[in-house]
Amino acid sequence: MDTDQVLDLMKAVAAEVITPRFRSLADGEVMEKNPGDLVTVADQESEAILTRELSAAFPDAFVLGEERTSTDPTTLDRYVEAEHAFTVDPVDGTKNFVHGSPDHAVMVSEIRRGETVRGWIWQPEHGVAWVAEKGSGTWRNGERVVREPVPDDVPPRGVTSIWPLRGHSLGSLPALVGSWVCCGVDYPRLMEGAADYILYARNSPWDHSPGALMVREAGGVVGHPDGTPYSPTALTPGIIVAADKGTYAAVRRLAADAFARRS
Known part of the structure; x- marks a missing residue:
């Protein structure tokens, strides 16, 4: 499949099994994988179709799906070892979807030899x-996106999905506010200029591999509090997404205490 064909597949799957259930989920169509961790029939059906079609098109590639991993954690080991892999987040922002928020997404990325090559x-x-x-x-709807650096005289604005950090400041920077609680919206909103950096505690490949590639290709930086760059197969906890190198460096210097307070 070429890049457009994968996108067409995602759109078709959303139209078939996700959008018809938006604000129309029936009793029994929402379950808990773990306390507070929701999954819906839309997640399950979307992942099944995407996995089937990607596996048919790329029979030598390993497909890592969020829902499959929740029932078989050994899939992460096989994914890390694979020369060629795809990640699938069938409904990113499931809680948003369940609660009727439009801030949800379908995400796919392609990884070759440990590096994200398409998202x-x-x-x-x-x-x-x-x-x-x-x-x-x-590219956003076919138009090239470049994220401009934060001006030197403007303090960068941060968002986070780490609940204990909301309302806290990194040094003299403005207080962190809540993100859109959906990586498929968070990363795009940073590229659109609604935030200058994002802090994440958890690192699941299906959440971060697509957006990390996009931010980097748009001029931003994605790395960890220790300064190592993001890798879709490293699974290192703690992620800093930044609009530019200067913002990443400044936030990284100030983020150690914040990440220590994350739980």
Whole structure:
């Protein structure tokens, strides 16, 4: 499948099994994987179709799906060892989806030899498609996106999905506010300029691989509090997404205490 065909597949799956259930989930169509961790039939059906079609098109690739991993954690080991893999987040922002928020997305990424080479985010309720290919830039509905650096005289604005950090400041920077609680919206909103950096505690490949490639291709930086760059197979906890190198360096210097307070 070429890049457009993968996006078309994601749109078709959303139209078939996700959008018809938006604000129309029936009794029994929402379950808990763990306390507070929701999954819906839309997640399950979307992942099944995406996995089937990607496996048919790329029979030698390993497909890592969020829901599959929740029932078989050994899939992470096989994914890390794979030469060629895809990640699938069938409904990113499931809680948002369940509660009727349009801030949810379908996400796919392609990894070769431990490096993300293509990424896709489809936001069905917003009608926005984000696509990136390594070395070829990031595109929003077919238009090239470049994230401008934060001006030197403007303090960067941060968002986070880490609940204990909301309302806290990193040094003299403005207080952190809540993110959109959906990586398929968070990363795009940073590229659109609604935030200058994002802090995450957890590192699941299906959550971060697509957006990390897009931010980098748009001029931003994605790395960890220890300064190592993001890798889709490293699974290192703690992620800093930044609009530019200067913002990443400044936030990283100040973030150690914040990450220590994350739980």
